[in-house]
Amino acid sequence: MFRPTVFVAGVMALPLLAVSVWAQLPSTPGTKATIEASPAAIAGSKQDPDAVARGSILFKEKCGGCHGMTAKGTTKAPDLVRSVLVLDDEKGLLIGPVIRNGRPAKGMPKVGLSEPQIGDIVAWLHAQTFAADHRNTYLFLDALTGDAKKGEAYFNGAGGCAKCHSGSGDLKGIGGKFDAHDLQGRWLMPRGGRGGRGAAAKAPITATVTLPDGKKVEGVLERYDDFTISLKDAAGEYHSYSRNNGLPKVEVKDPAKAHTELLRKYTDEDIHNVTAYLASLK
Numbered sequence: 001m002f003r004p005t006v007f008v009a010g011v012m013a014l015p016l017l018a019v020s021v022w023a024q025l026p027s028t029p030g031t032k033a034t035i036e037a038s039p040a041a042i043a044g045s046k047q048d049p050d051a052v053a054r055g056s057i058l059f060k061e062k063c064g065g066c067h068g069m070t071a072k073g074t075t076k077a078p079d080l081v082r083s084v085l086v087l088d089d090e091k092g093l094l095i096g097p098v099i100r101n102g103r104p105a106k107g108m109p110k111v112g113l114s115e116p117q118i119g120d121i122v123a124w125l126h127a128q129t130f131a132a133d134h135r136n137t138y139l140f141l142d143a144l145t146g147d148a149k150k151g152e153a154y155f156n157g158a159g160g161c162a163k164c165h166s167g168s169g170d171l172k173g174i175g176g177k178f179d180a181h182d183l184q185g186r187w188l189m190p191r192g193g194r195g196g197r198g199a200a201a202k203a204p205i206t207a208t209v210t211l212p213d214g215k216k217v218e219g220v221l222e223r224y225d226d227f228t229i230s231l232k233d234a235a236g237e238y239h240s241y242s243r244n245n246g247l248p249k250v251e252v253k254d255p256a257k258a259h260t261e262l263l264r265k266y267t268d269e270d271i272h273n274v275t276a277y278l279a280s281l282k
Contacts, residue, residue: 055124151277
């Protein structure tokens, strides 16, 4: 059963936007990007670094097989980084019981963790959600160490950038407009972060929810995960619907979808090379 709720804008503080976002951290050149929280993200999330480190190991061992090693979800189990239970959690009060007792009816067994171990996993999850929601916490190091010619080849070839952009068209002169760090942030995440180095927000992510009676509700996406879909309509009203087995049906329109999907595919070398190429477009 769906439980729609409507709030007039301004009556309550809305939860932070929780759309799917990947965080890129520096690693060995040629390796794939990861979403592991940086020291800045751990500090920002106010979690104990040692607990986060232990929780990372425990999660991968006990939970990663179903939820994915970065908690981003798989076909077996949902994304926990965007989960309402984790986003709204305070010190394990919401997500702790789920880890402790499992959800046998939904195929999640009780894994038999101690209370300190549960606390460590909770700390790691909170660091993950903070990293995903605060993209300015990932590190921009040595932004111009790449090869501009390789970056140009990747831009026009394997990267697929030339399908939508052109170095002599929409990106002409971009290298003279921004410093290397800003430039890297802008092409990696064109929507920009909250207070980070990214670009100013462009067109918002919108969603259309089709209810069981066929009624459609459209608006700017506020939150979307396996359990809840929330949006604000054109009149400023906030709508939230519980989801079960993929219902109600949701259609999301994200202008920056291609960039978001590519984040998980870039290597550090790709990022540095493309940044060097874009910086050369004076």
